Amino acid sequence: MRRTLKKHFYKEYIALFLIPLSLYMVVFFLYPVIYNIVISFFDYSLGAEKTFNGGKNYLLMLRDEQFVGSLKTTILYIIYCVASQLFLGILIALLFNIESKIIGFFRTLILLPTVFTPLVVGLLWKALYHPDQGFLTYYMRLIGLNIGRGLLVERHLALLGIVIIDIWEWTPLVAIIVLAGMKSLPKEPYEAGMLDGAGKFALFRHITLPLLKPTLLIALLIRTLDAMKTFDTIFATTNGGPGTATTVANLRIYEVGIQQLHIGYAASMSNVLLVAGVVLGMVFMQVLYSNRGRNK
Amino acid sequence: MKRIVSALCVLTAVSVFLFAGGSQDSSAKGAVSELPYEGVSLTMAVCAEQYADYLKELGKSFADETGADILVDVIGYVELYQKITQDYASNTKLYDLATVDIMWTGEFEDKGFTMDLTDLMERDADEVNLDDIIPVMWSMGSWNGRQIAFPMAGYANSLIYRKDLFTDPKEMKAFKARYGYDLGAPQTLEALEDIAEFFTRPEQNLYGLVANGARGSAVAQDWMEYMRAYGASLYDEKGNVAVNSPEAKASLEFYVRIFDKYAPPGAIGYWWDDRETAYRTGQAVMQSSWSIARAGYENPEISMVGGKTGMTATPLAEGVDSLYGVGGWGVGINDDIGDVEKEASWAFVKYICGEKMQKEWMLHDGAPIRYSTLNDPGILKEKPWLPVMLNVFENGDGDYRPRGPKANEVQNALGLRVNQAITHELTVDEAIKKMEEDLIAIGE
Numbered sequence: 260m261r262r263t264l265k266k267h268f269y270k271e272y273i274a275l276f277l278i279p280l281s282l283y284m285v286v287f288f289l290y291p292v293i294y295n296i297v298i299s300f301f302d303y304s305l306g307a308e309k310t311f312n313g314g315k316n317y318l319l320m321l322r323d324e325q326f327v328g329s330l331k332t333t334i335l336y337i338i339y340c341v342a343s344q345l346f347l348g349i350l351i352a353l354l355f356n357i358e359s360k361i362i363g364f365f366r367t368l369i370l371l372p373t374v375f376t377p378l379v380v381g382l383l384w385k386a387l388y389h390p391d392q393g394f395l396t397y398y399m400r401l402i403g404l405n406i407g408r409g410l411l412v413e414r415h416l417a418l419l420g421i422v423i424i425d426i427w428e429w430t431p432l433v434a435i436i437v438l439a440g441m442k443s444l445p446k447e448p449y450e451a452g453m454l455d456g457a458g459k460f461a462l463f464r465h466i467t468l469p470l471l472k473p474t475l476l477i478a479l480l481i482r483t484l485d486a487m488k489t490f491d492t493i494f495a496t497t498n499g500g501p502g503t504a505t506t507v508a509n510l511r512i513y514e515v516g517i518q519q520l521h522i523g524y525a526a527s528m529s530n531v532l533l534v535a536g537v538v539l540g541m542v543f544m545q546v547l548y549s550n551r552g553r554n555k
Numbered sequence: 556m557k558r559i560v561s562a563l564c565v566l567t568a569v570s571v572f573l574f575a576g577g578s579q580d581s582s583a584k585g586a587v588s589e590l591p592y593e594g595v596s597l598t599m600a601v602c603a604e605q606y607a608d609y610l611k612e613l614g615k616s617f618a619d620e621t622g623a624d625i626l627v628d629v630i631g632y633v634e635l636y637q638k639i640t641q642d643y644a645s646n647t648k649l650y651d652l653a654t655v656d657i658m659w660t661g662e663f664e665d666k667g668f669t670m671d672l673t674d675l676m677e678r679d680a681d682e683v684n685l686d687d688i689i690p691v692m693w694s695m696g697s698w699n700g701r702q703i704a705f706p707m708a709g710y711a712n713s714l715i716y717r718k719d720l721f722t723d724p725k726e727m728k729a730f731k732a733r734y735g736y737d738l739g740a741p742q743t744l745e746a747l748e749d750i751a752e753f754f755t756r757p758e759q760n761l762y763g764l765v766a767n768g769a770r771g772s773a774v775a776q777d778w779m780e781y782m783r784a785y786g787a788s789l790y791d792e793k794g795n796v797a798v799n800s801p802e803a804k805a806s807l808e809f810y811v812r813i814f815d816k817y818a819p820p821g822a823i824g825y826w827w828d829d830r831e832t833a834y835r836t837g838q839a840v841m842q843s844s845w846s847i848a849r850a851g852y853e854n855p856e857i858s859m860v861g862g863k864t865g866m867t868a869t870p871l872a873e874g875v876d877s878l879y880g881v882g883g884w885g886v887g888i889n890d891d892i893g894d895v896e897k898e899a900s901w902a903f904v905k906y907i908c909g910e911k912m913q914k915e916w917m918l919h920d921g922a923p924i925r926y927s928t929l930n931d932p933g934i935l936k937e938k939p940w941l942p943v944m945l946n947v948f949e950n951g952d953g954d955y956r957p958r959g960p961k962a963n964e965v966q967n968a969l970g971l972r973v974n975q976a977i978t979h980e981l982t983v984d985e986a987i988k989k990m991e992e993d994l995i996a997i998g999e
Contacts, residue, residue, distance in 0.1 A: 306644035306666040325971075390821025391838070408820035412768075414978045500770030501823055502980030503971070517637055519964050520644070 292533070295526045303523035316527035326528055328503050329511040332418070336507055337486040339422045340429070344482055345475065347426065348433030353463075355434065356441050366438070369431040377428070381495025384424045385411070388496070411497050417504040424492055429485070433478045440474030441467065473547055480543040487536055508532050590622025592899040598626045599903075600642075600653040602635050602884065605847050606708050609919035610907065617906050623899045632656075632827075633772065636963065643668035646891045652900050655704040655887040657695045657953055658962045664698040665960035669887030671701040675901050683905055684927075689945075692924045694953025696885035704885025705904050708922035711846040711947035712780055712880030714747070716740060718865035720754065720840060729753075740867040744784060744809065747841070747870045751817040754840040765839035766813050767830050768823035768977055775969035776956065777830075779880075780843050782806040783955040786875035789965065789994060790957075796998065799991040805872070807976055807983045814977045823977060835860060843869050845882060846944050847922045866940045868947055881951035883922060961997050968993035 299316055303309040320326055355366050372380070387395040390409025399406050407413040410420035448466045457465070490509040493499065499506035499514070508528070516525025599614070601607045607629045614625030628650070630638060636659065642649040644666070655663060663669050676683060688706055696704030720726055721738055730738035734749050741747040751763030766781075767773035782788070787802035797803075814823055819833050831848055833839040835858040851857055852864040868879050886908070888900040906912055913921065913928045918937065923929050929945045957965045969990060976986035 305640065306668070390824060391819055391833075408823060412821055412823040412978075414980055497824070498770050500974050501978035502770070502975040504978075504980070514967065518633070518967055520640060 295533075296530060298523050299527035299530050301523045303521075303526075305520040305522055309523070312523075316524045319524065320527055320531065325503065325506070326508070326511050329506045329508045332503070332505065333487065333507045333509075336418065336422065336425075336489065337483055339418070340425045340486045341479060341482045343422070343426050344430045344433045345479065347430045348437050348478065349475075351430065351434035352437035352441055355438055366435075370435065371431075372428045373432050375428065377489075377491035378495050380424060380428050381492040384420075384427075384492075385496045388420055412501055414501045414504045417497055417501055421493055421496060421505050424496070425486065425489070428492075429482060433482060436478045436481070437471065437474060440471050444470050476543060476547045480540065480547075483539060483543070484536055487532070487539070590620075592902065593622030595622070595895060595899045596624040596626070597651040597896060597900055597903060598628060598649065599886075600635055600639050600650040601627050601629050602654045602656070603629050603631050604654075604708070604884070605851060605920040606884075606916065606922055609916055609921060612919070613907050613912055613916065614903075617903055620906075621899070621902060623903065625903065640668070643889060643891065648889065648891050651889050651892050651896050652903065653887055653889070654707065654884045655696060656884060657882050658956055658958055658966065660694070660696055660698045660703065660885070661957075661959035661962055663887060664701055664703045667890055669703045670890045670897060671703060672696075672705055672888070672901070672904075673700075673702050676702060676705075679901075679905060683908070684910060684925075687910060687925045687927050689924060689926060689929075689948045691881050691948055691951040691953050692883070694881070694958065695883050695924075696887065698958065704887035705908055706883070706924040707886040707904075707908055708847065708884045709881065709924045709944075709948060710883040710922055711944040711951065712843060712869055712882065713846055713849075713943060713947060714740070714841060714867050714869045715834060715844045715849070715852070716750075716841045716865045716867070717837075717860065717863055719863040721865065740865060741870045744781075744870050744872050748809070748812070748817075751813070751841060755817045760819075760838055762819045762822075762833070762839050763817040764813050764841045765818045765822055765825070765830050765833045766810065766843065767825050767827060768814055768818070768974065769826045769829075770974035771970040772966050773826045773970070774973045774977070775966045777843065778807065778810050778969065778973045779956050780869065781810050783878070783880055783952070784869055784875065785809070785872045788955065789969075796991055796994040798994060799987050802872070804983055804987050807973065807987060810973065811977050811979075811983060823974075846940075846947075847920075849940055850920055850938060866943050868943065868950075877950050878952040878955070879947040879950055880955055881948060881953045882956070883924070964997045965994060968997060 298309070300311060300313060301309045302312045302315070351369065355362055355369075375383075387393050388409060388411045390396055390412050393409070396406065396409055399410070406416060410416050444467065448470070449462055452462050452466055488509060489507055490513065493505050493507060493510055494513070497505045499510045509532070512525050512528045512532070515521050515528065599610075601610055607627070611627045614627050617623060618625055635654070636656070639650055639653045640662075641647075643663075653669075655669065676685065689709065692706035692709050693702070695706040695709070696702050721740065727738045730750075730753055733753065736746075738750065738753075741750055747764070754761060754763040756762075767777040779789075782803055785802045785806035787798070787800050787806055789796070789798050791797040819838050822830070822833070825833070830839075830842060831844070831851075834842050834844070835852065837859050846866075849864075849866060853861045855861050868877070871877065886904050888897055888904065892900070907916070908924065910925060910927050913923065913925050914931055914934060915921075917923055917928050917931075917934050923941070923944065928934060929941050929948075935941055956962070959965075972981070972986045972990045972993065975981040975989075976983055981989065
């Protein structure tokens, strides 16, 4: 009798318990997204009246060379950052996959950059890269690196400078994710491999890497979406310059929406970025699940 | 029953405590207060300029005299624009007052962000002594016949140079031998470039001329100084886009040469504070700058060139009328706030922009708007460069930079194109052509 009542209670009231979370999701996620989609069809500048303009904002975007250029820069930025971070992350994880007190200490230490706010990181590195008084600039010149007038002020080097900052800040996170993946790998395949006479590289190439694929995909997904959202560091260091060398899509959206107050047009640009993010996420998840299916 | 009785006791005690306290407070206020704005609290958004610190002091003394509580929120230039426009547009009444850049005048008037002060100025004309204000200052806040901000801090654009190097006999002799004329404060752009070239000595970490290069308002505003000096303008008298002119091209070519040849290596990334640092640390010999920074060169805590600085009106290209660049800040009152706050805000505006406080402020990093400040013997003794400023103001042009409803967009567009030119992402011709296209598109 008691069990039946309990069951009945859950059935009747389960929706009630979901209300707070649903409300939270609607107010803070669904409503802003829908509102953003709606205003992207309006000619809407802050302080002026909204006027419906159909899909004019989206057509305008196609002809906006600055936005198209910023998308290209974003793609390059993502490729450079994520590829380097995955490569270095795996290397660091291999190095730290040894049990010792010193390694444990360094394992904690390398996470330090990830706790800084990106804006603070940007300001810090701006000082380090300062063309006249920067610590890094001084040593780069001392060892004979040709950085022209400075890493962040030369058009062909500025993006590299920004990528280095992102690598410094986020490689530790990738390393920790990969390390966690390595720790959870089964020992049996390695024992079998060693019995077959496989060397360390062969074990890594044929056992570790394939087994780590789901972990690497998760790290790839997190970092790709994160790199796509980048704004603070670039805002603090180069503000998109020199010229348009480091203008990523978010910075362009900020310029249009916050500096020029063209909210409608900025909304349409951010919708494009949102769709790109969702599609990318879905592709990654698809690959991840198909991979898990095969493993089963 | 016991519980009910105890609950009633607690409720009674709480009520007595609350209401007795409230009543005492209000009666105390009524009995003591004779200050006109007692209980009024005003928040002012202020650009992080040199004058901002002493404005806090003026806020305190105003509070002592009137009872109004003044909170001064000091914010960077770009962030200030964003914060106050969002506040005004969304009627959040975060700020009662704000400093308004001369370039924001048209936009604020067009969107009705700040209240029209014309009637209040007429009402209090004697108290404000309008005739004492230098005429060019009215371009701060005046648009379409309305005064949406009151002039607060006037800036004269001028050339700052190292007087000690200019008067060094060795340097003078070497300059004369190389260029065939005497070294002195340049009056023409040709002379300015000769001197910049002469003093550019990278091996000594010495550079002839420095300017802002960072993408955005910094590079746009500095370039417009040179554009004016070449006699070019963004728009013609009818309001048509006129930036694609030989004079504008010449000015941009000159500007590009500054970064290619005469400026410190990092100048491409300089904002105003970086440029000032380059001068104050002795790395740069000359810069075109706003007069607000002038007093700081004599402050040994922040400057290594104390007693070594000269100031003159900016050099002009041959045949260009002597109209110098004037800029600065007005103070505007949020149109959304209540009448009591508006009245208190206007009282504060009159207080800080009045003759007495302007003089006091001038001695503490203020910027003059009044003849009485610039001609005051005591202040002149302390700041002997004021006659140069008066000359610029009396022959000044507050409209050489855009002030219309879309000035901010224009500035953003220029900020990108000029930066693209100095970084050689675009040639000068391409940059000017793009500027023209941008300005036409913004106008549409």
